[in-house]
Amino acid sequence: MDVLQNVFQYILDLGASVFVPLIMIIVGIAVRMKWKEAFSAGIILGVAFAGMGVVIGFMLDALTPAGQGLVERTGIELNIVDAGWTSLATLAWAWPLAFLMFPLQMGVNAILLVMNKTETLNVDLWNVWGKILTAVLVIGVTNSVALAFVIAAIQMVAELLIADVNQKHIEKVTGIPGVTVSHGMMIFGVFLLPFNWLLSKVPLFDRHIDANTLKEKFGVFAENHVMGFIIGVLLGIAAGYTVPETLTLAIQAAAALTLFPMVAKLFMQALSPLSDAISEFMKSRFKHRKLNIGLDWPILAGSNELWVAVIVWVPITLLYAIILPGNNVLPFAGIINISMAAPALIITGGNLLRMIILGIITTPVFLYIATGFAPTITQLAQDTEAIALDSGQMISWSTIEYPVFRYLFAHVGEGHLLGFLFVGIWAALFVLYFKTMKARKVEDDTAEETEYKENVM
Amino acid sequence: MKRVIVACGSGVATSQTVASKVQKILNQNRIKANVEAVDIKSLDQYIPQSDVYIAITKGSKDYNIPTLNGIAFLTGMGMEEETNQLISLLT
Numbered sequence: 255m256d257v258l259q260n261v262f263q264y265i266l267d268l269g270a271s272v273f274v275p276l277i278m279i280i281v282g283i284a285v286r287m288k289w290k291e292a293f294s295a296g297i298i299l300g301v302a303f304a305g306m307g308v309v310i311g312f313m314l315d316a317l318t319p320a321g322q323g324l325v326e327r328t329g330i331e332l333n334i335v336d337a338g339w340t341s342l343a344t345l346a347w348a349w350p351l352a353f354l355m356f357p358l359q360m361g362v363n364a365i366l367l368v369m370n371k372t373e374t375l376n377v378d379l380w381n382v383w384g385k386i387l388t389a390v391l392v393i394g395v396t397n398s399v400a401l402a403f404v405i406a407a408i409q410m411v412a413e414l415l416i417a418d419v420n421q422k423h424i425e426k427v428t429g430i431p432g433v434t435v436s437h438g439m440m441i442f443g444v445f446l447l448p449f450n451w452l453l454s455k456v457p458l459f460d461r462h463i464d465a466n467t468l469k470e471k472f473g474v475f476a477e478n479h480v481m482g483f484i485i486g487v488l489l490g491i492a493a494g495y496t497v498p499e500t501l502t503l504a505i506q507a508a509a510a511l512t513l514f515p516m517v518a519k520l521f522m523q524a525l526s527p528l529s530d531a532i533s534e535f536m537k538s539r540f541k542h543r544k545l546n547i548g549l550d551w552p553i554l555a556g557s558n559e560l561w562v563a564v565i566v567w568v569p570i571t572l573l574y575a576i577i578l579p580g581n582n583v584l585p586f587a588g589i590i591n592i593s594m595a596a597p598a599l600i601i602t603g604g605n606l607l608r609m610i611i612l613g614i615i616t617t618p619v620f621l622y623i624a625t626g627f628a629p630t631i632t633q634l635a636q637d638t639e640a641i642a643l644d645s646g647q648m649i650s651w652s653t654i655e656y657p658v659f660r661y662l663f664a665h666v667g668e669g670h671l672l673g674f675l676f677v678g679i680w681a682a683l684f685v686l687y688f689k690t691m692k693a694r695k696v697e698d699d700t701a702e703e704t705e706y707k708e709n710v711m
Numbered sequence: 712m713k714r715v716i717v718a719c720g721s722g723v724a725t726s727q728t729v730a731s732k733v734q735k736i737l738n739q740n741r742i743k744a745n746v747e748a749v750d751i752k753s754l755d756q757y758i759p760q761s762d763v764y765i766a767i768t769k770g771s772k773d774y775n776i777p778t779l780n781g782i783a784f785l786t787g788m789g790m791e792e793e794t795n796q797l798i799s800l801l802t
Contacts, residue, residue, distance in 0.1 A: 522724055527731075550724055552726070
């Protein structure tokens with residue numbers, strides 16, 4: 255037994271960029287991938303880890319001195335660098351038990367389908383990483399692996415039930431029949447529900463804004479390199495840099511934001527044979543039933559409202575980061591807040607003005623929870639060695655997906671009474687969300703019909 | 712070599728899933744083409760250098776290159792039709 259444990263420890267000590275590819279190759283061969291393919295996928299996975307490490311290191315080297323300059327000059331302490339979702343995905347996949355989330359996802363979905371509790375088949379297997387991240391955060395806070403899997407399973411159930419009731423609304427927004435979004439980010443709709451209800455009572459906010467023209471005009475600001483450059487310039491100025499220093503920082507920031515997705519898609523390349531095989535298997539098992547196919551959020555990306563809203567929120571998020579007492583996150587790689595925009599798009603039925611206001615109300619929640627999770631995330635990076643950090647460097651994700659769910663469920667395991675109370679409130683809101691969105695169908699249909707008629711006339 | 716692009720919200724996940732799948736299909740059919748996942752925010756820059764665009768979304772904008780339905784590759788429904796169309800566009 256000791257020998258076995260030593261062997262495992264030896265392999266884990268090699269670091270994520272070595273042991274995760276090894277796991278990938280073993281899993282690949284176990285599910286009958288060809289040797290060559292499994293081996294190739296494994297190496298690409300290792301390359302993804304190494305590549306992300308390079309880009310994150312580059313980003314931290316560029317931003318950390320600027321952050322220090324900001325503190326010295328203004329006293330505003332933004333010492334936690336927002337490393338964005340691709341960095342957090344790197345950390346998630348570095349968990350040695352990450353691959354167990356695939357069978358758990360398949361099992362939970364299959365059970366709910368067989369029991370007729372859901373109509374959604376989630377074929378978006380890549381996003382098990384969201385559940386993996388939740389699990390590692392739970393472990394980071396409570397140290398309990400069992401609890402991590404239980405809460406991941408709860409999240410899977412929540413995702414599928416929300417995907418069910420959102421389906422009609424998503425079909426309307428996307429114009430694509432039979433699909434829904436089973437991505438966890440829609441869970442944030444539960445928290446948005448009461449705010450959206452309040453805003454819907456104010457006639458002033460019911461105004462229609464044409465998002466198409468705005469997207470044409472301002473869409474360029476959402477492009478990674480442009481966004482990176484602008485944030486770099488602002489940060490350089492705030493840190494008291496000279497003009498050459500500021501411009502250098504701006505290009506480095508633009509480079510980091512441009513390189514992140516280029517490298518992160520290697521994860522997907524490595525995992526796609528596996529996730530494809532799983533989704534084919536699941537589809538063939540349930541092909542006799544008419545189901546909603548659960549996909550990732552980008553099927554919503556054709557909505558210009560979504561892009562206009564995220565662009566408007568960028569300066570607001572930066573402003574909040576500076577003025578909010580107790581926020582220590584420097585918004586950067588994750589500043590485009592899709593985690594907010596996707597659920598807000600669906601819950602408001604595409605009402606841009608209300609989406610923007612929802613963002614203004616709840617952005618502090620993202621920043622505070624990102625600050626709150628930063629020690630846990632930083633510790634994870636050090637433990638897994640997936641991301642190299644100098645002492646004193648901290649990372650987080652300024653727009654962490656479904657922050658409220660993650661924070662409440664990660665901390666309820668600590669056993670405080672208040673924790674249980676908040677989870678109870680969240681659960682009640684979840685039921686309310688489920689019922690509201692399910693009932694809303696007809697109402698929305700008529701609303702759109704009148705709008706259509708107005709347009710025609 | 713012809714270039715096929717697939718776009719999604721980040722150019723990382725959904726687009727790469729479809730791109731990997733399409734690349735595999737093309738390899739099986741012995742058709743040489745580059746299939747690349749790109750970021751939809753920068754789509755306008757990629758379109759002029761590409762031959763086919765596979766869309767995950769139904770956008771309001773029309774592009775001047777042939778556009779295919781990428782959702783079919785995710786759900787499996789209508790995939791054959793899209794595949795045949797892609798093959799005829801590339802050969």
